[in-house]
Amino acid sequence: MAERYRVYAPDLPGDAGLSTAPPPRTVTDLMAWLSTVLRGLKDRWLVGHSYGAWIALTYALQFPVAKLSLIDPTDCFTGLKPTYVARALPMLLRPSEPRYKSFIHWETQGLPIDPEWLHLSALATLQPTTRPVKPHRPRTFANLPPTTVVVADRSKAHNPQTLTQQAHSTGATVLHLPQATHHSLPTLHTNELIDALLSQ
Incomplete structure (x- = not known):
C-alpha cells in the first residue's frame, strides 16, 4: 500500500507496542485518540481488520472520512459465532x-x-494490556462513506453469508477472499487483499 499511499499503522494504546498514550476506557476516549492521530490529514482512507474494522467504522460514522475498508469486520454488521x-x-x-x-x-x-x-x-498476548473498549454494533449506517467490506469466506469468527448480506444492505461494496479465514488474512492473502483494496 505504501507504494501508492502514505500509510500510518498506529499501535492501539494499551496493547503491546510502542504507543505511550493513555489507554482509552470508553468509545468516546477511543474516538478522541483516533481524531488526534488523524489530525491534519486530508482525504483519509481508514482500513481496519477485525476489531480494528469496528474502530474504523465507528469513527467513520461520526467524523469525515473519504473512504473506508473493513477487512472481515467483527461486531460491525453481525456478531461473533x-x-x-x-x-x-x-x-x-x-x-x-x-x-x-x-x-x-x-x-x-x-x-x-x-x-x-x-x-x-x-x-x-502475554504482554500486560488494558481491557479493550467493548464494541457496540452500530444501529444506523446513515453517514456511511464509500465503503468496501472484504469477507473471508472460510472465517470461523462469524457467518460469512450473514456478514455479506448485512454489509450489502448498508450499500457497501462486498468483496470475497474464498480461501481466507479470519486469522489467515494478515500473512497468507496479502496480494489478494491489496488487489481487492486498490480495485475500489
Whole structure:
C-alpha cells in the first residue's frame, strides 16, 4: 500500500507496542485518540481488520472520512459465532503461547501460517494490556462513506453469508477472499487483499 499511499499503522494504546498514550476506557476516549492521530490529514482512507474494522467504522460514522475498508469486520454488521467465543475464552482467561497457537491453528483450518508471525503475535498476548473498549454494533449506517467490506469466506469468527448480506444492505461494496479465514488474512492473502483494496 505504501507504494501508492502514505500509510500510518498506529499501535492501539494499551496493547503491546510502542504507543505511550493513555489507554482509552470508553468509545468516546477511543474516538478522541483516533481524531488526534488523524489530525491534519486530508482525504483519509481508514482500513481496519477485525476489531480494528469496528474502530474504523465507528469513527467513520461520526467524523469525515473519504473512504473506508473493513477487512472481515467483527461486531460491525453481525456478531461473533458462539463457537468462536467459546474457543477463544481459555486463551483470553489464561493467556499462554500454546493456547494462542492452538486457537489460531483451529481457526485457520490447516492453512500454512507463517511461524514467525505466529510466534510474535502469541508473545503479544502475554504482554500486560488494558481491557479493550467493548464494541457496540452500530444501529444506523446513515453517514456511511464509500465503503468496501472484504469477507473471508472460510472465517470461523462469524457467518460469512450473514456478514455479506448485512454489509450489502448498508450499500457497501462486498468483496470475497474464498480461501481466507479470519486469522489467515494478515500473512497468507496479502496480494489478494491489496488487489481487492486498490480495485475500489
